[in-house]
Amino acid sequence: AVDGRRLWDAIHETAAFGGTPKGGVRRLTLSDEDRQVRNWFRAACEALGCAVTVDDMGNMFARRPGRRDDLAPIAFGSHLDTQPTGGKFDGVLGVLAGLEVLRTLHDAGYETNAPLELVNWTNEEGSRFAPAMLASGVFAGAIAKETALNQTDREGATFGAELDRIGYRGDEPCGERAFSAFFELHIEQGPILQDEDKMVGVVEAVQGIRWYEITLIGQDAHSGATPMRLRRDALVGASRVVAAVDRIGRARPDCVGTVGLMEVKPNSRNVSPGEVFLTVDFRSPDDAKVAAMEADLIEAVAEITSDLGLDGAPVRIWDQPATIFDAACVAAVEAAAEAFGQGSRRMVSGAGHDAAYIARVAPTAMIFVPCKDGISHNEAESSTLEQCAAGAQVLLDAALRYDRK
Amino acid sequence: AVDGRRLWDAIHETAAFGGTPKGGVRRLTLSDEDRQVRNWFRAACEALGCAVTVDDMGNMFARRPGRRDDLAPIAFGSHLDTQPTGGKFDGVLGVLAGLEVLRTLHDAGYETNAPLELVNWTNEEGSRFAPAMLASGVFAGAIAKETALNQTDREGATFGAELDRIGYRGDEPCGERAFSAFFELHIEQGPILQDEDKMVGVVEAVQGIRWYEITLIGQDAHSGATPMRLRRDALVGASRVVAAVDRIGRARPDCVGTVGLMEVKPNSRNVSPGEVFLTVDFRSPDDAKVAAMEADLIEAVAEITSDLGLDGAPVRIWDQPATIFDAACVAAVEAAAEAFGQGSRRMVSGAGHDAAYIARVAPTAMIFVPCKDGISHNEAESSTLEQCAAGAQVLLDAALRYDRK
Numbered sequence: 021a022v023d024g025r026r027l028w029d030a031i032h033e034t035a036a037f038g039g040t041p042k043g044g045v046r047r048l049t050l051s052d053e054d055r056q057v058r059n060w061f062r063a064a065c066e067a068l069g070c071a072v073t074v075d076d077m078g079n080m081f082a083r084r085p086g087r088r089d090d091l092a093p094i095a096f097g098s099h100l101d102t103q104p105t106g107g108k109f110d111g112v113l114g115v116l117a118g119l120e121v122l123r124t125l126h127d128a129g130y131e132t133n134a135p136l137e138l139v140n141w142t143n144e145e146g147s148r149f150a151p152a153m154l155a156s157g158v159f160a161g162a163i164a165k166e167t168a169l170n171q172t173d174r175e176g177a178t179f180g181a182e183l184d185r186i187g188y189r190g191d192e193p194c195g196e197r198a199f200s201a202f203f204e205l206h207i208e209q210g211p212i213l214q215d216e217d218k219m220v221g222v223v224e225a226v227q228g229i230r231w232y233e234i235t236l237i238g239q240d241a242h243s244g245a246t247p248m249r250l251r252r253d254a255l256v257g258a259s260r261v262v263a264a265v266d267r268i269g270r271a272r273p274d275c276v277g278t279v280g281l282m283e284v285k286p287n288s289r290n291v292s293p294g295e296v297f298l299t300v301d302f303r304s305p306d307d308a309k310v311a312a313m314e315a316d317l318i319e320a321v322a323e324i325t326s327d328l329g330l331d332g333a334p335v336r337i338w339d340q341p342a343t344i345f346d347a348a349c350v351a352a353v354e355a356a357a358e359a360f361g362q363g364s365r366r367m368v369s370g371a372g373h374d375a376a377y378i379a380r381v382a383p384t385a386m387i388f389v390p391c392k393d394g395i396s397h398n399e400a401e402s403s404t405l406e407q408c409a410a411g412a413q414v415l416l417d418a419a420l421r422y423d424r425k
Numbered sequence: 426a427v428d429g430r431r432l433w434d435a436i437h438e439t440a441a442f443g444g445t446p447k448g449g450v451r452r453l454t455l456s457d458e459d460r461q462v463r464n465w466f467r468a469a470c471e472a473l474g475c476a477v478t479v480d481d482m483g484n485m486f487a488r489r490p491g492r493r494d495d496l497a498p499i500a501f502g503s504h505l506d507t508q509p510t511g512g513k514f515d516g517v518l519g520v521l522a523g524l525e526v527l528r529t530l531h532d533a534g535y536e537t538n539a540p541l542e543l544v545n546w547t548n549e550e551g552s553r554f555a556p557a558m559l560a561s562g563v564f565a566g567a568i569a570k571e572t573a574l575n576q577t578d579r580e581g582a583t584f585g586a587e588l589d590r591i592g593y594r595g596d597e598p599c600g601e602r603a604f605s606a607f608f609e610l611h612i613e614q615g616p617i618l619q620d621e622d623k624m625v626g627v628v629e630a631v632q633g634i635r636w637y638e639i640t641l642i643g644q645d646a647h648s649g650a651t652p653m654r655l656r657r658d659a660l661v662g663a664s665r666v667v668a669a670v671d672r673i674g675r676a677r678p679d680c681v682g683t684v685g686l687m688e689v690k691p692n693s694r695n696v697s698p699g700e701v702f703l704t705v706d707f708r709s710p711d712d713a714k715v716a717a718m719e720a721d722l723i724e725a726v727a728e729i730t731s732d733l734g735l736d737g738a739p740v741r742i743w744d745q746p747a748t749i750f751d752a753a754c755v756a757a758v759e760a761a762a763e764a765f766g767q768g769s770r771r772m773v774s775g776a777g778h779d780a781a782y783i784a785r786v787a788p789t790a791m792i793f794v795p796c797k798d799g800i801s802h803n804e805a806e807s808s809t810l811e812q813c814a815a816g817a818q819v820l821l822d823a824a825l826r827y828d829r830k
């Protein structure tokens with residue numbers, strides 16, 4: 021059995037790398053804080069005798085040998101990067117529970133058939149570099165490596181240069197290694213498990229996601245000297261886009277629509293703004309609904325720009341269709357959850373996860389545990405020691421069940 | 426007569442301090458570029474034998490003695506700071522035309538009765554530090570000096586510390602000196618003179634202005650995992666405020682309403698935003714209409730926050746009632762404009778100006794010259810050599826008429 025207290029301590033120890041006054045974590049991908057937590061992670065894995073390999077997207081793989089080195093490893097893990105004002109659990113739990121699995125097996129001297137690999141995927145959050153799950157996307161062949169390395173943050177720094185800067189561009193070409201399975205433990209980031217008083221979510225699918233960027237161009241104009249009828253105010257336009265996205269997200273069941281990022285230029289109190297950059301995130305478990313939301317968005321933006329004399333249209337920068345996980349992996353998670361015995365249910369993930377990309381190249385499934393009130397991407401994100409330990413236990417059991425299969 | 430070419434060259438020489446690739450100027454108040462242009466300005470004035478004094482708000486006064494040193498000086502000037510993406514003429518024309526006046530009198534060996542003073546007011550734009558006309562406001566006793574010195578920019582630097590940093594906190598207490606009159610030449614920043622093919626605007630009033638800050642607080646939430654009905658999205662709320670301000674600005678004649686600045690937190694593509702800071706600018710020549718717009722805003726924000734479960738309300742941070750300029754000063758400008766003979770008309774300024782504060786402590790009036798299509802607070806802002814020279818000539822003539830009175 022895993023040691024819940026040791027896992028809990030590891031979560032709190034790493035939360036210091038980028039810890040915020042409000043108890044959250046700010047550890048943007050490829051930042052100095054990301055380097056610190058990566059160094060900690062490498063040392064912790066090496067202390068167990070695991071060899072740590074880094075690929076050329078910065079993904080980290082800690083390998084524990086098995087009885088049969090001819091088998092592809094059973095892999096598990098998640099990510100150590102966070103949102104700008106993120107919590108202590110999103111991603112971190114999946115990596116550190118994986119570490120706890122390795123520590124437990126190490127202490128027990130347990131030998132698996134297949135090797136095990138614990139993975140830390142780079143840039144899962146997609147907050148600093150778009151899109152999310154960038155490095156697992158390259159690993160799965162869904163995103164071109166050159167495109168990924170040239171992605172820039174909002175200050176213009178490239179992913180590749182930042183990888184070099186923190187010393188985490190490895191030699192191994194990303195995507196070269198194979199897994200016989202991949203399991204990812206994560207906090208639910210939604211309220212269902214808490215509402216139904218269940219400890220474990222057996223995740224069988226991840227909803228589809230599309231992301232867009234829109235740059236609206238009007239004309240900078242003096243806020244005092246420019247009559248309303250002569251304005252081409254890009255912020256008035258952007259505000260109508262935000263309203264449209266909110267309306268579109270509510271128009272059909274099982275859909276969400278969000279504008280998360282907006283930048284106004286010149287952003288001065290007495291200038292009617294001539295330029296606004298904003299992003300749109302649409303999701304649904306039903307890919308047809310995501311496509312319908314896109315059509316609505318294109319129509320709404322066309323109407324807004326023509327009405328206000330603005331230029332600009334949505335550019336789709338990411339399309340990840342809904343993912344259905346592997347039946348055998350889901351069955352292993354379900355069996356482990358049932359054995360754990362504190363209630364479980366099958367569910368669809370609202371958030372995107374590295375597992376959704378890895379599912380394209382390996383049998384994959386996910387495990388959810390509850391988080392308080394479903395709040396995530398928020399410094400107040402919170403799960404209990406018992407919930408974290410439950411997740412780690414089910415992860416260990418699912419991996420061993422799959423290994424014995 | 427003034428030397429239009431020399432004035433034109435001075436405008437283009439100083440435009441290099443903060444010059445942008447698009448031909449505009451980025452010279453935020455108390456920045457390094459502001460220091461550079463101030464050093465240039467001081468040297469240019471001293472080369473004419475003028476003594477340059479700096480007060481403790483960074484305002485600069487270049488004094489040319491007159492026949493009678495017992496008279497308070499006739500002052501003129503404007504400001505050398507710009508918007509983040511401003512033009513070459515806003516403010517700069519008024520200061521450099523004043524310099525051209527001094528140069529012309531110097532070359533002609535002309536002696537005035539009263540001393541003359543050319544002024545560069547600090548932080549007219551109000552873009553880096555709110556509100557606009559901060560230092561002329563302190564000079565006129567309308568804004569407390571301590572408040573002004575403690576104003577912070579969006580990065581948290583204080584006005585006082587930045588004054589010290591660029592070496593322009595002088596010894597003289599701001600507001601100690603008296604003027605017998607103040608004249609300010611400025612580009613119109615609106616389209617009327619161009620439309621009516623007139624060279625000079627005789628400005629008899631400045632419209633009233635109120636500024637507000639609003640911080641809307643909701644809750645950061647995951648864009649994929651949070652159902653629409655569980656959100657408290659501060660950006661959806663802010664967008665409705667932008668729409669309300671636009672509607673309020675259009676609801677009555679002779680009114681304008683603008684949201685120029687908006688900051689979203691955490692500003693991440695996959696987070697439904699929990700906090701937005703935005704500003705509102707209302708103006709009208711009729712103070713009662715400004716008050717009516719304020720009432721509309723308070724009502725609209727209350728409705729939006731209650732509808733969306735957000736916290737936040739407008740905080741008024743600036744109130745400058747409409748200004749009526751001094752009849753004798755306006756008459757001097759009108760006589761000078763008529764003598765110039767290329768068409769003039771009386772008008773009300775849509776923009777705020779230092780002259781509106783100085784009017785509280787000295788007889789004051791303003792002179793406008795056309796700018797292309799009325800475009801201002803924009804890198805494309807443009808006036809011709811002839812228009813700039815006409816403004817300088819009328820400024821010279823108005824000051825001399827007032828001096829002979």
Ligand SMILES: NC(=O)NCCC(=O)O
Pocket residue numbers: 110144145146152153209370371372373647649695
């Ligand atoms: N799990 C998680 O929060 N992932 C971030 C990517 C996304 O879903 O937007």
Ligand SMILES: NC(=O)NCCC(=O)O
Pocket residue numbers: 242244290515549550551557558614775776777778
């Ligand atoms: N003249 C001018 O652009 N002043 C800036 C202050 C304002 O009117 O907002």
